[in-house]
Amino acid sequence: MKTSIATVSISGDLAEKLAAIAAAGFGAVEIFENDFLASDRSARDVGRMVRDAGLEISLFQPFRDFEGLPEPQRTRAFDRAKRKFETMNELGTDLILICSSLSPLALGGIDRAAEDLAELGEIAAAANVRVGYEALAWGRFVNDHRDAWEIVRRADHPRIGLILDSFHSLSRGIDSQSIRSIPREKIFIVQIADAPRLDLDLLSWSRHYRNMPGQGDLPVSDFMAAVEATGYDGYYSLEIFNDQFRAGSPRQTAVDGRRSLIYVMDRLKAEGRAMKGPSEATPLPPPARTSGVSFVEFATDAASGPSLATLLEAIGFHHAGRHRTKDVELYAQGDLRVVINTETEGFAHSSYVVHGTNVCALGLRMADADEAFARSQGLLASPFRQPVGPGEREFATIRGVGGSLLYLVPEEDALGPQWAADFELTANGGESGSAGLVAVDHVAQTVRFEDILSWTLFYRSIFDLTPLPPLEVPDPGGLVLSQVLENEDASLRIVLNGSQSTRTLSARFVSQFVGPGVQHVAFRSLDIFATVRTLASNGVALLPIPQNYYDDLDARFDIAPETLEIMRQTGILYDRDEGGEYFQIYLKALDGGFFIEIVERRGYRGLGAANAPIRLATQTRQTPAGIPAH
Ligand SMILES: O=C(O)c1ccc(O)c(O)c1
Ligand SMILES: [Mg+2]
Numbered sequence: 189m190k191t192s193i194a195t196v197s198i199s200g201d202l203a204e205k206l207a208a209i210a211a212a213g214f215g216a217v218e219i220f221e222n223d224f225l226a227s228d229r230s231a232r233d234v235g236r237m238v239r240d241a242g243l244e245i246s247l248f249q250p251f252r253d254f255e256g257l258p259e260p261q262r263t264r265a266f267d268r269a270k271r272k273f274e275t276m277n278e279l280g281t282d283l284i285l286i287c288s289s290l291s292p293l294a295l296g297g298i299d300r301a302a303e304d305l306a307e308l309g310e311i312a313a314a315a316n317v318r319v320g321y322e323a324l325a326w327g328r329f330v331n332d333h334r335d336a337w338e339i340v341r342r343a344d345h346p347r348i349g350l351i352l353d354s355f356h357s358l359s360r361g362i363d364s365q366s367i368r369s370i371p372r373e374k375i376f377i378v379q380i381a382d383a384p385r386l387d388l389d390l391l392s393w394s395r396h397y398r399n400m401p402g403q404g405d406l407p408v409s410d411f412m413a414a415v416e417a418t419g420y421d422g423y424y425s426l427e428i429f430n431d432q433f434r435a436g437s438p439r440q441t442a443v444d445g446r447r448s449l450i451y452v453m454d455r456l457k458a459e460g461r462a463m464k465g466p467s468e469a470t471p472l473p474p475p476a477r478t479s480g481v482s483f484v485e486f487a488t489d490a491a492s493g494p495s496l497a498t499l500l501e502a503i504g505f506h507h508a509g510r511h512r513t514k515d516v517e518l519y520a521q522g523d524l525r526v527v528i529n530t531e532t533e534g535f536a537h538s539s540y541v542v543h544g545t546n547v548c549a550l551g552l553r554m555a556d557a558d559e560a561f562a563r564s565q566g567l568l569a570s571p572f573r574q575p576v577g578p579g580e581r582e583f584a585t586i587r588g589v590g591g592s593l594l595y596l597v598p599e600e601d602a603l604g605p606q607w608a609a610d611f612e613l614t615a616n617g618g619e620s621g622s623a624g625l626v627a628v629d630h631v632a633q634t635v636r637f638e639d640i641l642s643w644t645l646f647y648r649s650i651f652d653l654t655p656l657p658p659l660e661v662p663d664p665g666g667l668v669l670s671q672v673l674e675n676e677d678a679s680l681r682i683v684l685n686g687s688q689s690t691r692t693l694s695a696r697f698v699s700q701f702v703g704p705g706v707q708h709v710a711f712r713s714l715d716i717f718a719t720v721r722t723l724a725s726n727g728v729a730l731l732p733i734p735q736n737y738y739d740d741l742d743a744r745f746d747i748a749p750e751t752l753e754i755m756r757q758t759g760i761l762y763d764r765d766e767g768g769e770y771f772q773i774y775l776k777a778l779d780g781g782f783f784i785e786i787v788e789r790r791g792y793r794g795l796g797a798a799n800a801p802i803r804l805a806t807q808t809r810q811t812p813a814g815i816p817a818h
Contacts, residue, residue: 189453190423192214192217192247192377194427199441202226202229202237209243212443214445216425218427219281221251238279245279246423249284254308255301256289257289270315272284282317283376284319284320285322285377286321288321288323288327288336289327290327290328305348309343318349320351321339323356324356326390331356337370350375350376351376352379354380354381355379355381355383359393364413376422378420380401380424380452381398384404384658395429399428400444402645409452412452416456416461426449432637433638436638440642447646457471472563473559476596477560477652478552478680484550484628486546487543489545493530502726504624505520509607510612513577516536535572535574539591543590544702546592546702547592549592549595550706552594552596554599558584560584579609581606623723623726625711626712630710631682631708631710644673652675654676671685692804693811697781702782706782711784712786716760717754730776731776731803733761741762745764761802763798771788773785777811
C-alpha cells in the first residue's frame with residue numbers, strides 16, 4: 189500500500205510536519221497550499237526539503253472555484269491555474285487538486301465544466317502536470333463523486349482525472365459501489381478520512397471533526413474495498429481536518445495516521461476484500477485476544493510503599509510473595525494480583541521519579557502473547573525491554589498511555605508459573621482477609637483531551653477493543669469526555685478520560701499530578717454489601733455521597749428501604765440498565781489523585797455514567813484547589 193498524508197492533518201510548521209510524516213514511514217505528502225504560502229522557503233526549497241526527508245509530493249492542493257465561470261473570471265481562473273502549474277514544477281509534483289466550485293458566479297452545467305477541464309488539460313500537458321477533480325460534499329453544483337466522474341469522463345483528457353475523498357462521499361451517504369465501475373487510471377488519488385456520526389452541516393463536520401479510519405463511524409472500509417476493486421494502486425492519502433490533531437503532537441498524529449491505514453488495509457485483507465494480496469512485507473497476525481487484566485503494578489518508593497500495602501490489605505489483599513531479586517512485593521486476592529515496586533533503578537523507579545506513586549504497568553492476559561506482540565509491532569507500537577535477572581520470566585512488553593507499560597502475559601502464566609519463577613511466594617498466603625474482590629472490572633486512564641482519539645485507535649487496532657459512543661460527563665470544573673472501549677466479552681474495559689477545561693479533576697491529574705496515566709482501577713466484588721462491611725471493619729474511608737442523591741434513587745427505583753438505607757449510610761452508588769443492576773463505591777483518592785473503585789454487577793453492562801457527576805463533585809469538594817476561591 190502506498191501511503192500519504194496531507195500536511196493539513198497535523199500540527200507544527202512545514203518542517204516539523206515533514207519530519208514527523210517521514211519518521212512515521214509515509215511515502216508521500218500532500219502539500220496544502222496554505223502550509224506552503226506560510227512557509228518562508230521557496231517552492232524549490234520546499235521540494236528539496238520533502239525529497240531530503242525521503243518523501244514524494246503526492247498532491248498539491250486545493251485549487252478552488254475553477255469550473256463553470258463566465259468571462260472575465262474564466263480567463264482569470266485559467267491564468268491562476270497556469271501560475272500554480274509553475275509552482276508545482278518548482279515543488280516537483282505533477283498532481284493538483286481542483287475541488288468543485290462554490291463560486292456564486294459559477295454557471296453550472298456538466299458540459300461547461302467538462303469543456304473547462306478539457307481545455308485546462310491541454311495547458312496541464314504543456315506544463316507536464318495532471319489535474320484531479322474532486323466533488324466537495326458542499327459543492328454548489330457538483331457535490332457527488334458520480335457527477336465529478338461524469339465531468340471527468342466527458343472531459344476525456346489524459347491529463348484530467350478524478351480524486352475520490354471518502355469523507356465527501358460517505359458523509360452524503362453515497363453508495364461506495366458506484367466507485368467500482370470507474371477505470372482505475374482515471375482515479376488520480378484517493379483521499380481517506382473517517383468521522384464520527386454528527387448531526388452537523390457538512391462543511392463544519394468536515395473542517396473540524398474528520399478523523400482517521402478506526403476512529404470514526406463512517407464505512408471507510410467499504411469505500412476502500414470499492415477502490416481496491418478497480419485495481420487502483422496509487423496512494424491512499426489521509427486528509428484529516430481535525431481540531432484536536434491541529435493541537436496535538438505532530439509525531440503522534442503521523443504515527444496514528446500510518447497505524448490507521450495499516451489497520452484498515454489489514455481488515456480488508458483479512459476479510460478478502462483487498463485485491464492486491466499481502467503488499468506489506470509481513471501480514472499482521474490477527475487481532476490480539478485478551479481476557480482482561482492479569483496484574484496491576486504500582487511504582488512507588490520505600491517511604492510510600494508501606495501505606496499502599498496497608499491500603500491493599502485493608503481491601504482484602506494479602507502479602508503473597510517477595511521478588512527474588514528486586515524490591516517488589518506481590519499482593520493477591522483470589523485471582524487478583526497487584527505488585528508494589530520500590531526499586532531504586534529501572535523503569536518503575538523512573539516512573540516514580542517522574543510521576544510520583546502511580547500505576548506504572550498493567551499485565552494483560554493474552555490468548556497468544558507472541559502474536560499479540562507481533563501485531564503491535566506491525567501497528568507501530570513502541571516495544572520495551574529492560575534487563576531481567578537469571579531465571580526470571582520476561583514478557584513481551586509495549587508502551588501504553590503516558591509511557592506506562594503493557595505486559596503481554598500468556599494466559600497460562602497469568603496465575604501460575606510466572607509468579608513462582610520470579611517471587612518467593614509467602615507460604616500459606618491465606619484468603620482469610622479477603623474482601624471478596626475477584627477481578628479488575630475496568631481501568632480508567634486520563635489522557636490529554638487531544639490524545640483521546642490516538643489511544644482509541646491504539647486499543648482498537650491492536651487489541652480489537654470496540655469503542656462505545658463517547659460520553660460527556662460534567663465535572664464541577666468543566667466537561668470531561670469519556671471514551672469506553674471493551675473487548676467482546678467485556679473482560680477488558682478501558683476508560684479514556686480527557687477534558688479541555690484545565691479545572692476538571694482529570695485535567696489536574698494530568699497537569700499537576702501524575703501526567704497521562706491510570707487515574708483509577710475498579711475491582712469487581714461478587715457481593716458489594718459484604719465487601720463494604722469488611723472495609724468498614726478495616727477502617728477504610730469511602731467517598732461520602734450526598735443524601736440528595738439517595739432521595740433521587742428512592743424516587744427513580746424501587747430499592748428495598750433497608751437496602752437503600754445501607755447504601756445511604758455507606759456511600760454505595762446505584763444504576764440499572766436492561767441487563768440488570770450496578771453498585772459502586774469509591775475509596776478516597778491518594779495524594780497524587782489515584783483512587784480505587786469497587787463495583788458489583790448483576791447483569792449490568794455499563795459503567796455507571798449517570799453517577800459520574802455525583803462522584804466528581806464529591807471528589808472535587810475533597811480536593812478543593814480544583815475550584816479557585818474567587
Ligand atoms: O474543506 C475544504 O475546502 C477542502 C479542500 C480540499 C479537499 O480535498 C477537501 O476534501 C476539502
Ligand atoms: Mg479532499
